[in-house]
Amino acid sequence: MEHKVIFHLQELLDKHNIGQRELSKLADVRQATIHNIVHNKIQRVPVDVIEKVSKVFNIKDIREFMEIIIVDENLELEREVTNNIKKK
Numbered sequence: 001m002e003h004k005v006i007f008h009l010q011e012l013l014d015k016h017n018i019g020q021r022e023l024s025k026l027a028d029v030r031q032a033t034i035h036n037i038v039h040n041k042i043q044r045v046p047v048d049v050i051e052k053v054s055k056v057f058n059i060k061d062i063r064e065f066m067e068i069i070i071v072d073e074n075l076e077l078e079r080e081v082t083n084n085i086k087k088k
Helices: 009-016 020-027 031-038 047-057 073-087
Strands: 002-007 066-071
Touching: 009 031, 009 047, 020 031, 020 047, 031 047
Parallel strands: none
Antiparallel strands: 002 066
């Protein structure tokens, strides 16, 4: 099993009807950083970025912004095999 951090930034953007560019300006965070968080393509998110984004969205529970999930590699493999069989 593997632990993986998942960001919910796109959901927050959608919920508050804010685009990535606007969030970048409001939070004073580089747009590229926002983009990478939205697409879960970031390895490290500085605490100040988490604080700035949390302030914009008035986040009081970090789970609104991100969470840790446990990925069972065997289950994922089983799902892939099942999906491939169904496609045939």
